Amino acid sequence: MDFDIKTNEKGNLSIGGADAIELTEQYNTPLYVIDEMKIRDNYRRVYEAFSSQYDKFKIFYACKANTNLSVMRILEQEGSSIDAVSPGEIYTALLAGFESERVLFTGNNATDEELKFAVDSGVIINLDSISALKRLSKLTDPEEVKISFRVNPKVGAGHHEHCITGGDLSKFGVMEEEAADVYKLAQDLGFAPIGIHTHIGSGILDPEPFMLAVETLMDVAGRVKDEAGVKFEFIDFGGGLGIPYTPDEKKLDLKTFSKEIVGLFKDKLNEYNMGNPTMFIEPGRYIVGDASVLLTKVNTIKQSYRKFAGVDTGFNTLLRPSMYGSYHHIVVANKPAAENTQKxxxxGNICESGDLFARDRPMPEIEEGDTLAIFNAGAYAFSMSSEYNSRPKTMEILVNDGESEIVRERGTFADVLTNQNVPVRLLKK
Known part of the structure; x- marks a missing residue:
């Protein structure tokens, strides 16, 4: 099993050196526990793997995975840049201390207001449509903004159809066959594009589709260079590096993966005489996915037509199992080494039939009062959470070398009602 399940002398689950049960006693449940060193180690592993093959290399953390300011600060300290997909993510990145030149905004169906916000923020703008290009040209002096284009190759991959972002069914990017004309149009409008980008999907553990995307994008970049005379400062292959969610999945062989990707990249640079542009990738899940654990308390054991263990949170806190049918490994935090004896x-506690973290899951004996640890909850977990059923959002804590700190306070009922106004006429009896 590739899951990093550590226990302490008490037999309890250990997260970043902290006792999971003691954390629940101190902070209550549900509770997100973020392991700081796991984030740093993941980032360093990716950076070392690629930069050892090609020194002009940068990581742009795909912050939609997790925008907690402490997570962002950790990655700023590590030297990361940011892939932002909304003005809110730009704002968060700048607040976390990232300089504007370290932020790439890749909008999708961006409004004029969003494009203007990106311009005013001074970030690199990665456009994904001719519409956005034309509208941007009217919002700013084209000579004052750095732009690139997202190209949609006829390649897509991902762990679920909703996570496949390349191919002929995808809403993202400009078609590969129109790329050269789009760059020429940008030049005619006064822009000097500096980059090219693609992203084919997420949760990728097989290098083959990623290799095909690299080959396709490099061929497109070569045509753009030849036909439009663009000298690329960077070529961005997006993110999508997967992590194992199920016990039988193997970790991505990052050394082999990076060697193959960079080798193909270099070959194509030589083939098209493209010089030495900086290589970007945009991992999100890979850096933060396995760095958080969701702790939740069992409050109900119920034998109905099926046997249920009911817990004190639901898809308002972790949506992926309900939205994607995603598997998240679960252990009993107060006895993580216990043998499975049942299915x-x-x-969860949300009033929806689909609110299930697992169906027919092999588990040890579970009692009311036990704490369950749901793994790989660092990516697309809190960032996709909601206050559905008027349940306040949960707390996040950061652990490092056994010490814990609150990095997001637990929500309140007042938070659920924030920004609501009731017309005076409705207050009259």
Whole structure:
């Protein structure tokens, strides 16, 4: 099993050197526990793997995975840049201390207001449509903004159809066959494009589709260079590096993966005489996915037509199992080494039939009062959470060498009602 399940002398799950049960006693549940050193180690592993093959290399963390300011600060300290997909993510990145030149904004169906915000923020703007290009030209002096284009190759991959972002069904990017004309149009409008970008999907553990995307984008970049005379400062292959969610999945062989990707990249640079542009990739999940654990308390054991273990949170806190049918490994935090003796459904507390963390999951004996640890909750977990059923959002804590700190306070009922106004006429009896 590739899951990093550590126990302490008490037999409890250990997260970043902290006792999971003691954390729940101190902070209550549900509770997100973020392991700081796991984030740093993941980032360093990616950076070393690629930069050892090609020194002009940068990581742009795809912050939609997790925008907690402490997570952002950790990655700023590590030297990361930011892939932002909204004005809010630009704002968060700048607030976290990233200089504007370290932020790439890749909008999708961006409004004029969003494009203007990106211009005013001084970030690199990665456009994904001719519409956005034409509208941007009217919002700013083209000579004052750095732009690139997202190209949609006829290649897509990902762990779920909703996560495939390349190919002929995808809403993202400009078509590869129109790329050269789009760059020429940008030049005619007064822009001097500096980069090219693609992103084919997420949760990729097989290098083959990524290799095909690299080959396709480099061929497109070569045509753009030849036909439009663009000298690229960077070529961005997006993100999508996967992590194992199920016990039988293997970790991505990052050394082999990076060697193959960079080798192909270099070959194509030589083939098209493109010089030495900086290589970007945009991992999100790979850096933060396995760095958080969601702790939740079992409050109900119910034998109905099926056997259920009911817990004190639901898809308002971790949506992926309900949205994607995603597997998240679960252990009993107060006895993580216990042998499985049954198959049981792990059910949330949201008033929806689809609110299940697991169906027919092999588990040890579970009792009311036990704490369950749901792994790989660092990416697309809190960032996709909601206050559905008027349940306040949960707390996030950061652990480092056994010490813990609150990095997001637990929500309140007042937070659920924030920004609401009731017309005076409705207050009259």
């Amino acid at each position: 049981i459904d792990i059910a």
